[in-house]
Amino acid sequence: MMIDNILTNIIFLPLVTATLLGLLRSNIFLLKVGAIISSFLTFVLSIVVLYSFDSDGGMQFLKDLSWIQNAGISYVIGVDALSLVLLLLVNFLMPILYIYMYHEQRKGYWYNMMLLQTGVSGAIVSLDLILFYLFWETMLLPIFVMIGKYGNGHRQFNSMKILLMTVLGSMSMLFSILYIGYVHFETFGVWSFYLEDLAKINFQAKTSIILVSGFLLAFAIKIPLLGFHTWMAPAYGSAPTPAVVIMSSIMAKLGIYGIWRFGYGLFETTLNFYAPTIMTLALMGLLYYAIRAITEPNLRRMFAYSSASHLSLIALGIFLTNIYAWSGSLYFVVTHALASSGIFIMIGLTYKRFQSVYIGSLGGIASKAPKFSFFFAFFALSIAGLPGTGGFVGELLIIVGAFKESPVLGFFTATTVLSAMLYIFWMLQRVLFGTANNECEYKDLSYREVIMLSPLVILLLATGIFPSFFMQIFDSQLITLLDLVISNGKGL
Amino acid sequence: MLEQFLNALPMALIIIGAFWMLLLSRSTHFTLDKLNFIAVSFVLLSVLLQFVLFNNESSKFLFEDLFGNTFILDKFSKIFDLMFSIGTILTLLINRDYFKSRTYFNGEYFALLLFSVFGMMMLAHAYELVSLFIALEIASLSIYTLVGYHKTKNISSEAMLKYMILGSLTGAFFVLGIALVYGAVGSTNLVEIRDFIATKDSNELRLLILGMSFMGVSILFKMGAVPLHSWLLDVYHGAPYPITMFMASTFKIAVFAVAIRLLITLVDISNIWMEVLQMITIMTLLGGSWLAISQNYVKRMLAGSSIVHTGYLLIGISSIGLGSELAASSVMFYLIAYFLSAVGAFGILSFIASRSSKQMKFDDFKGFAQHRPYLALAMSIFMLSLAGFPSTIGFLGKFYIFTSAIESKQIFLAALGILTAFISVYYYFKLIAMMYFYESEEIEQKLPLDSSTVLIFVMAFSVVWGGIGTSLIPFVPGADGLIDIARDATKSVG
Numbered sequence: 001m002m003i004d005n006i007l008t009n010i011i012f013l014p015l016v017t018a019t020l021l022g023l024l025r026s027n028i029f030l031l032k033v034g035a036i037i038s039s040f041l042t043f044v045l046s047i048v049v050l051y052s053f054d055s056d057g058g059m060q061f062l063k064d065l066s067w068i069q070n071a072g073i074s075y076v077i078g079v080d081a082l083s084l085v086l087l088l089l090v091n092f093l094m095p096i097l098y099i100y101m102y103h104e105q106r107k108g109y110w111y112n113m114m115l116l117q118t119g120v121s122g123a124i125v126s127l128d129l130i131l132f133y134l135f136w137e138t139m140l141l142p143i144f145v146m147i148g149k150y151g152n153g154h155r156q157f158n159s160m161k162i163l164l165m166t167v168l169g170s171m172s173m174l175f176s177i178l179y180i181g182y183v184h185f186e187t188f189g190v191w192s193f194y195l196e197d198l199a200k201i202n203f204q205a206k207t208s209i210i211l212v213s214g215f216l217l218a219f220a221i222k223i224p225l226l227g228f229h230t231w232m233a234p235a236y237g238s239a240p241t242p243a244v245v246i247m248s249s250i251m252a253k254l255g256i257y258g259i260w261r262f263g264y265g266l267f268e269t270t271l272n273f274y275a276p277t278i279m280t281l282a283l284m285g286l287l288y289y290a291i292r293a294i295t296e297p298n299l300r301r302m303f304a305y306s307s308a309s310h311l312s313l314i315a316l317g318i319f320l321t322n323i324y325a326w327s328g329s330l331y332f333v334v335t336h337a338l339a340s341s342g343i344f345i346m347i348g349l350t351y352k353r354f355q356s357v358y359i360g361s362l363g364g365i366a367s368k369a370p371k372f373s374f375f376f377a378f379f380a381l382s383i384a385g386l387p388g389t390g391g392f393v394g395e396l397l398i399i400v401g402a403f404k405e406s407p408v409l410g411f412f413t414a415t416t417v418l419s420a421m422l423y424i425f426w427m428l429q430r431v432l433f434g435t436a437n438n439e440c441e442y443k444d445l446s447y448r449e450v451i452m453l454s455p456l457v458i459l460l461l462a463t464g465i466f467p468s469f470f471m472q473i474f475d476s477q478l479i480t481l482l483d484l485v486i487s488n489g490k491g492l
Numbered sequence: 493m494l495e496q497f498l499n500a501l502p503m504a505l506i507i508i509g510a511f512w513m514l515l516l517s518r519s520t521h522f523t524l525d526k527l528n529f530i531a532v533s534f535v536l537l538s539v540l541l542q543f544v545l546f547n548n549e550s551s552k553f554l555f556e557d558l559f560g561n562t563f564i565l566d567k568f569s570k571i572f573d574l575m576f577s578i579g580t581i582l583t584l585l586i587n588r589d590y591f592k593s594r595t596y597f598n599g600e601y602f603a604l605l606l607f608s609v610f611g612m613m614m615l616a617h618a619y620e621l622v623s624l625f626i627a628l629e630i631a632s633l634s635i636y637t638l639v640g641y642h643k644t645k646n647i648s649s650e651a652m653l654k655y656m657i658l659g660s661l662t663g664a665f666f667v668l669g670i671a672l673v674y675g676a677v678g679s680t681n682l683v684e685i686r687d688f689i690a691t692k693d694s695n696e697l698r699l700l701i702l703g704m705s706f707m708g709v710s711i712l713f714k715m716g717a718v719p720l721h722s723w724l725l726d727v728y729h730g731a732p733y734p735i736t737m738f739m740a741s742t743f744k745i746a747v748f749a750v751a752i753r754l755l756i757t758l759v760d761i762s763n764i765w766m767e768v769l770q771m772i773t774i775m776t777l778l779g780g781s782w783l784a785i786s787q788n789y790v791k792r793m794l795a796g797s798s799i800v801h802t803g804y805l806l807i808g809i810s811s812i813g814l815g816s817e818l819a820a821s822s823v824m825f826y827l828i829a830y831f832l833s834a835v836g837a838f839g840i841l842s843f844i845a846s847r848s849s850k851q852m853k854f855d856d857f858k859g860f861a862q863h864r865p866y867l868a869l870a871m872s873i874f875m876l877s878l879a880g881f882p883s884t885i886g887f888l889g890k891f892y893i894f895t896s897a898i899e900s901k902q903i904f905l906a907a908l909g910i911l912t913a914f915i916s917v918y919y920y921f922k923l924i925a926m927m928y929f930y931e932s933e934e935i936e937q938k939l940p941l942d943s944s945t946v947l948i949f950v951m952a953f954s955v956v957w958g959g960i961g962t963s964l965i966p967f968v969p970g971a972d973g974l975i976d977i978a979r980d981a982t983k984s985v986g
Contacts, residue, residue, distance in 0.1 A: 141881075159929070
């Protein structure tokens with residue numbers, strides 16, 4: 001039972017736990033225990049998926065159940081290398097976040113996190129467009145509530161802002177989805193939203209250009225690309241730490257995943273039409289966000305911009321259709337997620353200790369709290385792409401891919417590393433060193449916090465030192481997909 | 493003959509109940525609660541009978557040898573009958589506390605409500621224009637009175653006057669339309685009108701088209717489509733909560749039942765009106781959104797948003813006119829979806845209103861989730877459904893409407909519909925934000941488990957079930973079953 005419907009269990013275990021505990025009106029202790037147990041169970045299950053995953057096998061663990069037959073909506077889930085990587089990431093981060101928020105006494109917080117997990121993992125594995133849309137919207141709700149209810153600053157305003165901007169994207173995506181379904185109905189006489197069925201359609205060039213724009217708007221807002229980013233800094237600034245971690249490490253990456261899965265899955269050739277635009281936006285974003293990060297006095301907002309800068313790099317990577325850039329992008333998705341969740345958790349811990357995330361009011365931590373400083377510096381540096389951490393490998397591969405495309409592109413791409421070094425080192429200097437100008441007591445990391453952070457450190461080091469061990473999980477499938485895209489793109 | 497009486501019994505029970513309530517209303521023996529119970533039991537009995545007779549297709553028309561083809565007995569009208577009677581039961585039961593909390597209610601209220609339901613049921617069955625008009629007026633007149641039920645309150649009386657004068661004016665258009673149609677066809681029966689259209693060429697149809705256009709004005713007024721919407725906000729605001737709920741959910745459905753039936757009858761020539769209708773739809777969607785955004789009162793926001801929902805339904809209506817096969821059933825599904833969500837939302841408002849004298853602006857909802865967590869959850873579900881969030885029935889409703897619009901090549905309307913759905917996220921989520929994102933001084937209150945709260949939660953559950961449910965529970969149609977029923981019903985019209 002557990003293994004047969006393993007993906008379904010991974011998706012719905014948190015939701016079912018939350019619903020049961022909610023109906024039983026459980027107290028906060030039971031709720032915590034339930035959430036943590038469910039997160040560990042899903043983690044174990046996703047490891048089982050990884051263990052029995054065949055890295056040459058294409059789409060696996062397929063489950064195809066009819067759901068709303070009249071409209072051709074079905075419950076189809078499955079994993080391939082792309083989604084497996086993200087699924088592992090979610091289920092790996094969830095227990096860590098639960099340990100982070102262990103002292104949280106507000107029940108709504110825990111319920112929202114469980115709902116969020118269901119939404120995110122559902123969006124990752126669903127292969128039916130309407131099902132994907134359902135989960136895509138579902139994961140927005142908890143974020144909306146968590147920012148608006150448990151956030152800080154102008155939380156109500158900022159949560160409304162992120163909601164409206166993201167919904168604008170999803171609505172444009174919905175229009176494309178409905179139209180694609182109709183095109184399938186027109187061509188084959190039945191409604192279907194299953195990705196595999198839809199891939200058989202030959203779209204007219206003009207139609208597909210409009211349809212792709214619907215999807216791209218949704219993903220561009222989620223990533224966010226330059227020009228679609230106005231929600232980001234306020235939302236990251238207001239959101240509580242677990243929500244920030246999920247937003248930067250999972251939801252932003254889902255934008256990338258969406259382009260990969262639905263963009264390349266349905267419209268290989270049409271995407272080329274948008275490639276120059278998106279690559280320009282990504283390049284400009286890369287530099288713009290880096291400059292904003294340098295000037296930002298608020299740590300959360302600074303790393304929001306830094307994370308957007310790196311995501312622009314990834315977005316650039318997937319439009320450079322060569323294998324270096326692609327495997328670099330996928331690799332960087334994972335390692336950046338690990339590093340950014342690490343740094344955002346550290347910022348959360350900073351706030352708990354010093355009641356401030358402004359660089360100006362911090363300083364001199366290194367001499368008083370060495371363990372804290374070590375972890376903080378480690379995560380910050382792995383964001384900057386310190387050799388020996390996974391981020392370095394990903395970034396390097398994308399830059400190599402860019403150079404392969406054109407030296408000018410390569411040059412500009414390489415500036416991310418440089419600018420990241422700039423703002424990270426300057427930030428470290430001001431936050432960790434210098435004179436202590438804060439009256440608070442300097443508490444070092446407790447054992448719980450060290451245990452919570454060390455898996456991230458270990459994984460970051462491992463991905464940095466043995467990249468080929470991790471890449472073999474997805475490389476062969478990525479090459480197959482890439483060949484498909486390149487061979488189809490020739491016709492244009 | 494006995495068979496015929498049985499077919500008439502569901503409607504007859506309602507009208508008997510109405511007169512019975514009229515008699516009982518002067519009696520001092522009966523409290524409002526008892527009268528409510530009697531009214532509910534009449535409607536409930538009728539509902540049970542409708543269920544029993546649902547698949548009985550022994551005769552196509554009611555008392556055919558007596559009335560001719562005046563009242564049709566098809567699946568379409570039976571579904572609408574069920575919706576009206578269930579809507580009435582919900583209105584009566586959910587608002588029990590509200591009736592008790594206001595002194596101006598008395599027994600006649602129930603009689604008027606039942607008369608109105610009788611009118612609506614007749615409306616769904618009417619297959620002839622004059623009886624259609626009579627049915628519409630029976631339903632409307634009772635509602636005019638109900639809107640002004642709070643006699644001493646100024647906005648209530650204002651609302652009644654506004655609604656009655658404008659409503660009667662457009663009612664006159666309807667009569668004029670019937671006269672013109674009669675002048676053209678020589679009959680007011682839909683069967684004969686259809687034959688007339690099929691046999692004559694377009695030159696001879698002018699008078700008929702003119703007549704039908706006049707009737708369309710009246711129907712669009714009752715729907716609240718935009719150039720004819722000016723009454724709607726004030727009337728919804730001025731009416732007592734139960735009446736607003738009844739109008740927004742049940743009466744609106746009745747008007748759409750007429751529209752669907754007429755349009756399917758006229759489908760051969762319906763192309764003529766489609767450009768005008770599309771313009772009206774665009775205005776309704778945009779104007780309704782504008783009105784809904786700019787309101788401070790939740791009730792007025794819901795009124796404004798009900799105009800937007802009319803806009804969505806009009807998209808479906810014009811898809812019917814353009815010959816989309818799925819459109820009629822998608823309009824029906826949307827009506828069910830809107831019915832469930834609107835009844836729930838207004839039910840919660842009435843629940844709150846029965847316990848306080850607040851005016852219920854958005855600000856009054858600050859911290860609502862803290863002292864009434866369950867009701868806030870239910871309200872959020874209704875708001876999500878009205879906004880068309882996936883996993884609720886409202887999403888599927890929009891899904892069907894928009895796909896049928898795309899199917900009939902109205903890409904622009906589908907896109908505009910999706911855009912207004914995006915705008916609607918703002919005003920619906922504003923309420924959710926008010927409920928959840930602010931602290932309140934009041935402590936959590938215990939939720940009374942009575943008919944109104946239980947029904948509200950049943951509605952909330954069915955909103956979710958209608959969005960994701962499959963045929964897991966026997967006899968309870970899920971998302972899949974409902975659209976099947978709707979398709980079945982619309983097939984019986986043509």
